[in-house]
Amino acid sequence: MTAPDKGFTLSPNPPQHALHLHRELNRVWANDRGWWGQITAVNHTTLGLRFMATALVFFAIGGVLAMMLRAQLATPAGVFLDTELYNQIFTMHGSIMMFLFAIPMLEGLGIWLLPKILGTRDMAFPRLTALGYWCYLFGGLIMLTALLFGVAPRDGWFMYTPLSGATHSPGINADIWLLGVTFVEISALAAAIEITVTILRQRPPGMTLTRMPLFAWYMLGTSVMMLVGFPPLILGSVLLEVERAFNWPFFEVARGGDPLLWQHLFWLFGHPEVYIIFLPAAGAISTIIPVMCRTQIVGYGAIVAAILALVFLSFGLWVHHMFTVGIPHMALAFFSAASALVAVPTAVQIFAWIGTMWRGQPQMHLPMLHIMGFFLTFVMGGLTGVMLAIVPFNWQAHDTAFVTAHLHYVLIGGFVFPMMAAASYWMPLISGRGRIKGLGEAAFWVILLGFHGTFFVMHLTGLVGMPRRIDTYPDNPEWIWLNLTSSIFSFVLTIGFALFAIDMVLQALLGPRTPRDPWKGQTLDWAMMRPTPSYTFASLSTRPLTPGQPAGEVALRLARGEGLLPGAPRGRREFLVTEIGTGRPDHVAILPGNTALPLAMSAMIGGFVLLMLAGLYILTPLALAGVGVLIWRWGRSLTTPHDHPPVSIAPELSLPVHHHSRATLVQSGIVCLLVANGTLFASLLFGLGFLTVVAPNWPAPLPLRGGMTEAILTVAAVGALALGSLAVRLRIGVVPAITGLAVNLLALALVATLAAMALHDPTNHARDALRAVLTGYAGLHVLMSAGFAGFVWQMALRGELSPNRPGVVANWRLVQDYTTVTAAIVALVVIWQGIAG
Amino acid sequence: MSWLMKSLLGPGVWGVCFSAVYGLHGLGCARGWSDLTIAPSSVHHFAMLGTWLAGIGACALLVIVLPRGGGMQNQLPRAGAWIGLGAVVFTLFPILVASSC
Numbered sequence: 001m002t003a004p005d006k007g008f009t010l011s012p013n014p015p016q017h018a019l020h021l022h023r024e025l026n027r028v029w030a031n032d033r034g035w036w037g038q039i040t041a042v043n044h045t046t047l048g049l050r051f052m053a054t055a056l057v058f059f060a061i062g063g064v065l066a067m068m069l070r071a072q073l074a075t076p077a078g079v080f081l082d083t084e085l086y087n088q089i090f091t092m093h094g095s096i097m098m099f100l101f102a103i104p105m106l107e108g109l110g111i112w113l114l115p116k117i118l119g120t121r122d123m124a125f126p127r128l129t130a131l132g133y134w135c136y137l138f139g140g141l142i143m144l145t146a147l148l149f150g151v152a153p154r155d156g157w158f159m160y161t162p163l164s165g166a167t168h169s170p171g172i173n174a175d176i177w178l179l180g181v182t183f184v185e186i187s188a189l190a191a192a193i194e195i196t197v198t199i200l201r202q203r204p205p206g207m208t209l210t211r212m213p214l215f216a217w218y219m220l221g222t223s224v225m226m227l228v229g230f231p232p233l234i235l236g237s238v239l240l241e242v243e244r245a246f247n248w249p250f251f252e253v254a255r256g257g258d259p260l261l262w263q264h265l266f267w268l269f270g271h272p273e274v275y276i277i278f279l280p281a282a283g284a285i286s287t288i289i290p291v292m293c294r295t296q297i298v299g300y301g302a303i304v305a306a307i308l309a310l311v312f313l314s315f316g317l318w319v320h321h322m323f324t325v326g327i328p329h330m331a332l333a334f335f336s337a338a339s340a341l342v343a344v345p346t347a348v349q350i351f352a353w354i355g356t357m358w359r360g361q362p363q364m365h366l367p368m369l370h371i372m373g374f375f376l377t378f379v380m381g382g383l384t385g386v387m388l389a390i391v392p393f394n395w396q397a398h399d400t401a402f403v404t405a406h407l408h409y410v411l412i413g414g415f416v417f418p419m420m421a422a423a424s425y426w427m428p429l430i431s432g433r434g435r436i437k438g439l440g441e442a443a444f445w446v447i448l449l450g451f452h453g454t455f456f457v458m459h460l461t462g463l464v465g466m467p468r469r470i471d472t473y474p475d476n477p478e479w480i481w482l483n484l485t486s487s488i489f490s491f492v493l494t495i496g497f498a499l500f501a502i503d504m505v506l507q508a509l510l511g512p513r514t515p516r517d518p519w520k521g522q523t524l525d526w527a528m529m530r531p532t533p534s535y536t537f538a539s540l541s542t543r544p545l546t547p548g549q550p551a552g553e554v555a556l557r558l559a560r561g562e563g564l565l566p567g568a569p570r571g572r573r574e575f576l577v578t579e580i581g582t583g584r585p586d587h588v589a590i591l592p593g594n595t596a597l598p599l600a601m602s603a604m605i606g607g608f609v610l611l612m613l614a615g616l617y618i619l620t621p622l623a624l625a626g627v628g629v630l631i632w633r634w635g636r637s638l639t640t641p642h643d644h645p646p647v648s649i650a651p652e653l654s655l656p657v658h659h660h661s662r663a664t665l666v667q668s669g670i671v672c673l674l675v676a677n678g679t680l681f682a683s684l685l686f687g688l689g690f691l692t693v694v695a696p697n698w699p700a701p702l703p704l705r706g707g708m709t710e711a712i713l714t715v716a717a718v719g720a721l722a723l724g725s726l727a728v729r730l731r732i733g734v735v736p737a738i739t740g741l742a743v744n745l746l747a748l749a750l751v752a753t754l755a756a757m758a759l760h761d762p763t764n765h766a767r768d769a770l771r772a773v774l775t776g777y778a779g780l781h782v783l784m785s786a787g788f789a790g791f792v793w794q795m796a797l798r799g800e801l802s803p804n805r806p807g808v809v810a811n812w813r814l815v816q817d818y819t820t821v822t823a824a825i826v827a828l829v830v831i832w833q834g835i836a837g
Numbered sequence: 838m839s840w841l842m843k844s845l846l847g848p849g850v851w852g853v854c855f856s857a858v859y860g861l862h863g864l865g866c867a868r869g870w871s872d873l874t875i876a877p878s879s880v881h882h883f884a885m886l887g888t889w890l891a892g893i894g895a896c897a898l899l900v901i902v903l904p905r906g907g908g909m910q911n912q913l914p915r916a917g918a919w920i921g922l923g924a925v926v927f928t929l930f931p932i933l934v935a936s937s938c
Contacts, residue, residue, distance in 0.1 A: 209841065210909040301909045305916035312848035313924060316855050328938045331862055333931030334855070341927050345920075581840050689860075693867045 010205055010542045010585070010650040016561040021538040022529075028568040029121070029535035032594050040594040042126035043534050047133050048112025049430065054133075055105035056501075058140060062096035065089045067494055070454075074487035077474045086471040087154035088173070092147050094157030095177060098273070099184050100140045102415055106280040107132070107191035109422065110219045114195060116429075116525035116532065117213055117287075119204045119541040121575040124197040124665045125190075126591055127598050127634070132190035134602035139183035142609065146176040153177035156469065158266050159240070161251040161259040166244045172613055178241040179609045185230055185237075186605065192226035193672040195219055197665055200580045204524075205564070207544035207583045213523050214303060218283025221307045222276055225314065227672055229272035231680035235687070236265030239773070245617065248762045248769035250687070256766030258695035260325060261687055267318035268683065274410060275314040279307065281418035282349055285371055288425050289353050291519050292368045293360025296548050299352035306345035306352075313342045323394045332391050339389030346382060350375070366440045370421035373448050374413055381409025384459065402462025405455045412451060420444075420500060427504065428518050432530035433511030439503040447496030453489025457482050517552035526551035527558055539563030540576055542650070564649045576649060577658065577665060587661040588647045592637055601630045628787070635791055638666070639800045639808070664807045667814070674818050681822055684777065688770050688829065700765040704834050710758040711834065714827040717750035717782075721820040724785060728813040732803055734796040740789035740816065744782055747823070751779040758830075771830065778826040781819040788812045843914040847899055847921025854892030854925050858885050858932070866938035881937050889929045896922035 249255035319335040573591035608623035870881035899918035
């Protein structure tokens with residue numbers, strides 16, 4: 001990657017007949033017809049809308065649950081819900097809103113909007129988009145079904161141990177959460193990978209990172225945070241599920257575990273999660289305000305720097321959720337300072353937006369009203385956040401209704417209001433129709449009144465001492481009027497949201513047709529037909545828009561094919577891939593077409609989850625084998641038996657297709673996946689370090705077995721993997737592939753021998769359980785590397801490998817090297833434990 | 838080094854320094870380093886102080902060596918360095934004022 005800011009342009013292609021291009025492209029890019037077409041769709045517009053619509057359904061369900069909670073709390077001795085059901089409902093309300101509404105909604109917005117705003121034709125990995133959607137849907141349905149059958153999670157949306165452990169939470173309620181949420185998180189990781197790669201590799205020529213629309217910067221920050229933020233929670237969920245299912249102690253004090261490890265892993269995800277939710281919303285705000293104010297954004301560079309600061313600082317705050325667990329003063333002070341500091345980059349953005357409004361001429365259309373609602377609400381939430389960052393106040397307010405009020409101010413202020421602004425702003429692009437005036441404004445005012453009536457009062461409820469998550473309060477008459485007020489206004493809030501939904505539906509069905517680019521938008525999404533076609537642009541933009549240039553100015557030119565890669569003359573789904581920093585054209589990617597493979601894959605993963613929930617552990621390897629077979633088929637569809645000629649993208653420029661490029665999108669995706677995987681591995685090492693140093697009941701009572709034999713086996717396994725890393729660097733062909741396969745299988749056999757000889761029963765102590773997990777992690781990665789080597793070997797046998805098609809070997813090398821490095825670290829830990837006892 | 842990596846350097850140094858000091862803090866408290874005194878403080882305190890000062894030094898060096906001017910191409914890496922410096926100083930200053938364990 002070289003330095004950015006060296007923009008350049010390409011000559012346009014000659015104009016063609018726009019309708020002809022539209023028909024040609026539509027034949028290639030459109031979904032299949034009928035129900036089958038819905039199942040096999042991989043298009044980002046379809047799936048982005050589907051993500052958002054499904055998220056809205058879950059939002060409505062979560063809202064109904066909230067109403068039930070408020071009905072119960074309206075009176076001090078309510079009998080609307082019994083305690084068991086109340087516990088399930090508040091747990092599901094939080095879990096649904098976080099995991100099934102907010103995150104999928106931001107994913108859906110990113111998936112739907114990013115290709116349009118970047119002027120490309122689809123996300124980098126359309127089948128991954130579809131896989132993410134199905135995993136989200138199936139995971140969400142598992143959780144909802146559990147609620148219908150009365151076995152929903154009941155331990156709070158952060159599932160603290162030991163309450164969520166097998167002793168205190170028997171039955172499958174907690175398992176539903178752990179497995180269901182992890183299933184849904186596959187969707188989040190999939191979205192994070194493809195959003196990152198799409199932003200870094202699919203911008204128009206000359207759109208350097210420093211000229212990128214702010215929405216893309218925000219989404220890039222979000223996706224990177226998701227790559228790093230979700231793995232700790234996935235690890236925590238896996239460890240807790242293993243503890244519950246197989247009795248391996250990670251969080252149980254008596255056997256060397258510690259419940260605080262769960263809190264660390266959860267909040268390592270949980271606090272960045274707030275910013276993961278906020279950043280896309282801020283991206284929408286940064287896009288909408290300049291358009292609504294007829295000016296350009298003030299402080300582009302300052303906002304990008306603020307995003308950079310937020311992405312990092314938000315990972316240094318997690319302990320402020322744990323201020324009352326007995327942490328030494330100095331550590332409290334570190335996290336208190338970081339929690340206060342994070343307000344600075346947030347304030348930078350707020351002032352940039354205010355400055356933009358000050359410089360422009362704000363027009364109070366509906367999106368702007370919602371943004372005003374955002375300012376009022378989010379700033380108040382931010383200020384109570386600073387209050388909670390101060391340790392003595394936090395000690396007083398912890399686990400009270402004050403915190404509930406604060407988090408709703410931050411999440412509804414920082415996410416829901418901006419999302420409503422985004423919905424009303426982009427609705428003309430989605431439906432091709434304008435608003436029916438009046439209803440949306442009424443909905444806004446009712447929501448604003450209902451929200452502040454509900455949650456402002458809740459601060460006071462908390463300050464007079466009401467804890468969260470209690471279902472009755474017969475001995476506290478001073479809380480009665482406060483709770484009753486919150487309950488009444490919460491129904492007002494619900495009416496407001498219902499009005500908003502009605503407004504959206506009416507607009508989609510009955511609104512007047514809008515002209516192209518009704519807002520005079522400044523991003524490429526407004527240079528398209530409305531509603532948006534499956535292929536987005538008939539030809540791709542030759543350069544980014546200049547600051548302040550209305551997108552409508554280039555719309556006709558792109559529709560007539562005067563941009564790059566016009567039409568689909570080869571009958572393939574093609575788009576342009578550019579270099580990360582400079583935005584120079586690199587190659588042409590050919591995307592796969594419609595397929596049911598993502599559905600089959602998510603169904604197979606769902607089968608694994610259901611087998612785990614049913615306790616049929618013995619059958620789970622079958623589901624995992626099925627996943628492996630489908631991954632193999634997925635990969636096979638990416639190979640090609642012959643070379644492809646270069647593709648002309650502009651009169652003076654032809655580019656190779658991705659088969660002949662080394663730096664493919666898949667390679668970028670694998671790098672992202674390894675970043676997430678590396679974070680999970682680092683979290684595992686953190687867990688080991690934390691328990692070793694902090695947990696009571698260490699060292700483990702049984703000395704370690706193995707000694708010198710163990711050390712020799714460990715070194716031999718790592719040595720075999722190092723040979724694999726060497727083999728993948730040899731000349732492309734059959735011999736390196738079969739060598740790689742052989743040494744990986746040898747390493748796998750050594751790891752299995754090591755596990756059989758040197759490991760204690762993992763149920764004895766957390767040390768033994770963690771050693772087993774580390775060994776299993778290494779073994780799993782050796783298996784994956786062996787699979788990759790076998791895949792390359794099969795390609796070599798079929799004559800599909802060639803020095804002109806270097807991508808697959810480069811990808812194998814990444815995975816093989818990762819395996820070697822992590823296995824070496826595991827080996828060091830195992831040997832060190834043997835020495836230290 | 839790529840432009841994006843340069844921009845991430847400053848916050849990255851903060852991330853490493855913050856993690857290292859927090860790790861040293863936990864390790865030192867658990868292993869009793871605060872009882873090992875070196876006038877006027879303890880081994881524990883000096884270990885954290887040294888790491889903190891190293892972090893400050895690394896960020897200050899970035900601020901000095903990263904080129905100025907030249908539009909956002911240079912400004913963002915420098916802004917990253919300043920973010921790192923500010924964050925290292927502010928979030929870890931409790932080393933100077935709070936008791937260790």
